[in-house]
Amino acid sequence: MQDIAEQLLAWHALGRPFAVATVVGVSGSAPRDPGAALAVGADGEAVGSVSGGCVEGAVYELCRAATASGEPVLERFGYGDEDAFAVGLTCGGVLDVLVQPVVPGADPALDRGLALVAAGTPVALARVVTGPAAPLGTCLTVTAGTHHGSLPRSPGAAALERAAVAGARAMLEAGRTGRLVLGADGSPCAEERHGGVTLFVESYVPAPRMLVFGAIDFAAAVVRIGKFLGYDVTVCDARPVFATARRFPEADRVVVDWPHRYLDSQLDLLDGRTVLCVLTHDSRFDLPLLERALRLPLSYVGAMGSRRTHRERAAGLRAAGLTEAELARLRSPIGLDLGARTPEETAVSVAAEIVAHRRGGGCLPLGAGDGPIHHDRPEDGGAIGDRAAGDGAAGARPAGGRGLR
Template structure:
C-alpha cells in the first residue's frame, strides 16, 4: 500500500474518501511485482497502482470493487493458468497472494497516518493482519523507527510482538510476512517498510555527472553532487540533483550521513581529489564505490591507494573502470552503464543478457516468511 501513498492514497485519505486496496503479500516463481506492490480503487472506480504488471489487474480490480461495496477482507491466490487462455492467471509462470481490504480513513487513523508519513518521506512500517482469526483481518498498526506504535491489533501480546517485529524489519528496510501463534491459530502479518531514499553521491561536477544525476533520481535515489570548484558545482548545471555541495570530496564524505545503501561514484579524474576520497570511501560500509577512468588510470589509482595503506580486500571493493560493458560513449549512455552496474551489484545479479541465463526472470527480493 505504501508504494502508492504519494501517488494518490494520501490525497484520498486527506479528503476522507473510502477506497479498496489490494496488496501483494507474497510471491513465488517469476512474479512481476514484489510484496508490498499495490492497486487501489476509489468509489468512482478510479484505479491507481499495479499488482502484476497487467496479468491479473482486471480480476484484482473487480475484487476491489466488491470489497469496496461491502465484501469483507479477502486473501486471494493467483497462479499460472495454462489450460484456459481466458482464465485469470499469471502467464509468466509465477504465483502471488493478494490481500484486499476496504479502507475508511476516518475509521482507520493508523493507516491514514502511515500514508501521510510515507508521502512526507518519513520512515515508517505499516503492519496489517492478512491471515488468521476473522475478527482481526485488516487490522493495522503503524510502527516508527523508535518502535512507537499507532493503532492496535489485539490490544495485548500481539501488539507488543508486532511492534518489535515491524521495528526490526523497518531497520533493515524489508517488506515481508511474519507469523505469530495466538492461542490455537496462527496470525500472519504483512509488514510494509518505507525507508528514506538511498543516497547517490556523485563526486565531480562534470558533464557525465549531469546525466548520472538524472538517471539516479529516476531510479529513486537522493542525489548529491559534490565538487571543490564552485564555478562548476552549481544547481543550474545539475537541476536533477537534490543538492549541490561545494567542498573537498573526502571532507564532505566524512561529514555527511551514509549507510549500507549509499552509492558513491567518483568522476573527477584528478588524483588530488580521487585518492583522499577513495581512501576514505573504501573503508566505509557503503553499497557501491565506483570510479571513472581508463584501465591505465585504474592501475595507477590502485598503486596510490595501496601506498595510502588500503589492503587488497578493500581495493577489491572498487568498481573501476566504472560501469558495465555497454559500449557507452555519450554521457547518457555512460550514466546508464553505471546505474546498470549499481543495480546488478545491489541485487547480486550477473549483468549478463537474460537469454543466456536460465530460471525465473524476476529474482526474489529479500523477505521474511
C-alpha cells in the same frame, strides 16, 4: 504504496472510501515486488499497479467488491496450465495480493500510517495476512519511537504484539519490506505455526542517496538516470565554476566542497542503500575520498577511469592501508561493458551495474539462460503458503484460486 500515497491521502481528506490491493507475497517470475499497490476509489478511479497488466482487471474488481462489502480479502494469482490466458500470470509466477477497504476514520492506526507515509516520515505498516491471532488486515503503524494500533486482546496477545512491533521496527531500520512470521508466544518463526501470525511489513523510508563526485558532463547524465531510479542525488565537486545548480538542474543538491570532507559531513545520513559514483579520476580527489568510502557499509562504490588509472588508484589505496577485502568492494572502471561512448550511454552502463549489484543479476543477456528472469530476494519473502508447496511449481495454484480467503 508510497508512490500512490498522495492520491490516497487526497481521497482520505475528502472522506471518500477506497480499497488498496497490495502485493504481499511473490514467487517465481512475478512482475512486481512485494509492496506494489493498486488503489481504487469509490468512483472507480484506479491508481498504481500490482502486476504490470496481467491481473490488473481482476484485482480492480476485487477492490470494488471490498469497498462495497467492507471486508478485506487475500487472493492468490498463479499460472494455470489448463488455461494459460485465464486470469493469472502467464509469466509463470505467483502473486499473493491483500485487498483492504479503507474507510476514513474507521481504523486510526491505518489513518495514522497513511498520514506518516505522505509526510515522508519513516514508518512501517504491519498488516496481518494470515493466522488466527488477529483478523485479516489488522494494522500496526510503527515508527522509531512509538506505534499505533493493537492486536486483539487475548491470552498471550501482549507478548505477540510486542514482538510484532519490535520486528516491524527492526525492518524499518533496515528499510526492508516483507513478511514477519511470529509464533503464538511472539517468537520469530521460519514458517507459519498454529496460533501464530504472519504480518506483511511495508517500510517507508526516505529515498536512498546517490552521491556523484565530479561535476563533469558524464555526471549530468548519471544524475538524470539516478533520479529516474528513485535516488536522492547529490553532486559534489571542489571547483565552484563547475559545481553549479544551473549545470545540474535535476540534482537534489549541488555542493562545493572537497569530496572527502563532504563525505565526512554526511556520515549520519548514509546507510546500506547509499551508492557513490566517483567520476573525478583525479588522485587528489579520488584517493582521500575512496579511502573513507571503502570502509563504510555502503551499497555500491564505483570509480571512473582507465584500467591504468585503476591500477594506480588501487596502488595508492593499498599504500594508504586499505586491505584487499576493502579494495574488492570498489567497482572500477565503473559500469558494465556495454560499449558505451557518450555520457548518456555511460550513465546507462553505470545504472545497469548498480541495479545488477542490488538485485543480484548476472549481467548476461536474458536470452542466454533458461532460469527465472526475476531474481527472488530472500529478505522480501516468497508467496504466502509456499511451505505447503506440493502441487505445481513454487506451490502455485491455478489462476484466480480462492484457497487463501
